Amino acid sequence: MRNIANIKPSAILVSLIQNAKLSNAVSRIALRDANKQWCSHIAKPTRLRDQHTMLDVAEQLRLIIVQVSQRRCRINPPQWAALVHLEADLRKAYAHNINLEPLLDIVAANSQHSEVA
Template sequence: MRNIANIKPSAILVSLIQNSKLSNTVSRIALRDANKQWRAHIAKPTRLRDQHTMLDIADQLRLIIVQVSQRRCRINPTHWATLVHLEADLRAAYLANINLEPLLDTVAANSEHSEVA
């Protein structure tokens, strides 16, 4: 079993955009929108993120999965499993309340919050 906390959706989405070769415009737009949503999501500090964004992105990916399974869209076969796994991983991370690709809050070395005495 894979450790969901270690997946990097940003890298996976970029790879899918570049290599999946989706034949349907609606699917290509859904994938692009999912990537934009994810980039906006990970740009926020961890404590300010809305975890429902992962479900929104998973829904975009589900749209592509449905279109491919109904033969309305073709996908590069080598990327089909990646797409399906990413959608499932996003839903599992949401259910387990796992924050993927956390953005660590930085604390200045000379601030009052630093642990140097």
């Protein structure tokens, strides 16, 4: 069993955009929208993130999976597994309240919150 806390959806989404070669415009738009949603999600500090975004991105990926399954869209075969795994991992991370790709709050060395040696 793999540790889903270590997955990098941003890297997987970029790889899918570059290599999936989706034949349907609706699927390409869904993949692009999923990437945009994820990028705006991970740009926020971890404490300000809405975990529901993971489900929104998973729904976009589910749309692509359904279209490919119903033969309305073709996908580059090696990318199929990455797409299906990412969708499942996002749902699992949401269910277990796992923050993927955490953005750590940066504290300046001379701020009042920094630790004094």
